[in-house]
Structure formats: structure tokens, C-alpha cells
Amino acid sequence: MEGRAAALGAGTILNALATGTGSAFAIDVETRATVELAADSDDVAGEIAEAPGAETDLVEECVSLATARWGNGQGGTVRTDSDVPLAAGLKSSSAAANATVLATCDALGLTVGDDQQDPAVDVTRLDACRLGVEAARNVGVTVTGAFDDATASMLGGATVTNNDADELLYRDERSWEVLVWTPPERAYSADADADRCANVAPMAELVADLALDGEYATAMTVNGLAFSAALGFSTDPAVEAMPHVNGVSLSGTGPSVVAVAEPTDPATDLDRVEQLWDARPGVVRRTTTRTDGATILDS
Structure with missing residues (x-):
């Protein structure tokens, strides 16, 4: 009774803290989970390989x-x-939850798919995603439930969600080159100042409208400026990237900043942004978006 699965990290288009509407997009960094079930016990013991404590x-x-x-x-x-750094705004909790739920389904011998009407599908990925969000709320690692982050991680592509109702409003597929700057400090989602974020609700509503119209890159830039101010992060990394990218935002509740560029847009220059961000303390990662989402792995 062993199962294995992988789920994706993600970047932010719209932080859901202000209004309950959120949006995120999957990136090519993974969290993998291995679950071994024991029929004679209901105790569960966990281990995080890169952070044993x-x-x-x-x-x-x-x-x-x-x-x-x-x-x-x-x-x-x-x-x-x-591969997703902890407490960096890149949806490590959502990726861990999704990978663990799918690995448990695999260990139980269940078939996971996307078509709810298919009799061969025991559990849909969306239902598995909702269960992971329920677990996150139960243990207090999220303020909003992070259904936006969880759906992007589970389904791939870009998603827009109502986090209050765990409702998927829209899913889209975008092919972006992605640059991520992660400073040395860490920020935990559960510690975010929700009251200050509520102050930028008018901007969040504008971002939601942009995202639902498919203007994801513009949406994330507006989001980044508003939530950097609300959460006390410098906007300098985003501002220096703006002339060279299609969109840039604080990711989640920080501290990472994520920039995206259309591969065919000659006006973008991620190499230049990488040079600028390399001068800052921390780690710069070059990656891409992904549209396939979380998957069960061969045991």
C-alpha cells in the first residue's frame, strides 16, 4: 500500500487575502510525496526531506x-x-498537500482523473484539491484556504477562484518564461496581516476583473504593487523588472517576486532582469509555466 505523486509550485496573479478571489499560475518546480499505508494503525507520521525539523x-x-x-x-x-522553497510565497504548502493527497489515493489503489462522469475515475483532481485545502485550513497554515494556489498546483495553467466557496471560476493555459527571485528571509502565509490587505480591496477587485478578462500579466503587476505595500515589502525588484517583462508580482504573501515573459515577445528581456536580481541577496531561478498539473508517479 504505497503511493507516489508530484504537484507543482505556483506564482501569484491575485492574492486572495483582500476579497476572497484569487488567481495563480503553475510553474515548473515540484514537490513529491511518498505515502505508505498501514492497515493495522490509524497514526500518521510525516517527514520533510529538506527540513527534517x-x-x-x-x-x-x-x-x-x-x-x-x-x-x-x-x-x-x-x-x-x-524543489519548492518553504515559506517563500511559491505555494509549497499547496504543492505538498496536493502531492500527499494524490499519493494517498495511489496507495489506496484509486484511479484519479478529471472527468467526474467517467465511471473509471474514483477521485477527481479537483476533489483531491479541495481535500488538501480542507487539511490546510484544519492545521492553520493558510488564512484564505488558498484554493487559488491549490488549483494552479493541481490542475496546471492559470486559475481564478472564489476561495470563500472553494469554487473554480476559470482556468486558462499560458506559456511563459518565468524568473523568480527569493530573498533569504521567509514569510508564513498564516502570519500575514489580513486587515492591511483588506485596505487594498479596490485594487484587488480591479485585478480580478483583469484576470477574468485574460489580462493575467497586467493583473499580476497591479497585484504586486498593491500587496507589496500592504505587506511591507519593497517594490524595487518589481519596478526594475517592469520595462523588461510582461508581468511581475510579489508571490503570495512573499517574499519571492515572480516575473513572466511571453517567449515570442521581442520587447521582453529576462536575461536583463536576471542580471539585476542576481545583484540582490538570495536565489534567482529561471523556469517556465506548466499546464499538466499534479500527477501520480510510478512506484
């Missing part, structure tokens, strides 16, 4: 909820390893 409540809760809903309440072990 880190809290594992989220992934443990994902296994418990998944086996309670689709199995017989089995316990076991869950181990994650990840």
Missing part, C-alpha cells in the same frame, strides 16, 4: 482525511521532498 501537520492531516474519506481510516507514513 519542520512541522508535518499538513501532510499528516492530508493522509488522515484521504483515508477517512476514500479508505478505511488507515495510518502510515508520508515523506515529501521538494
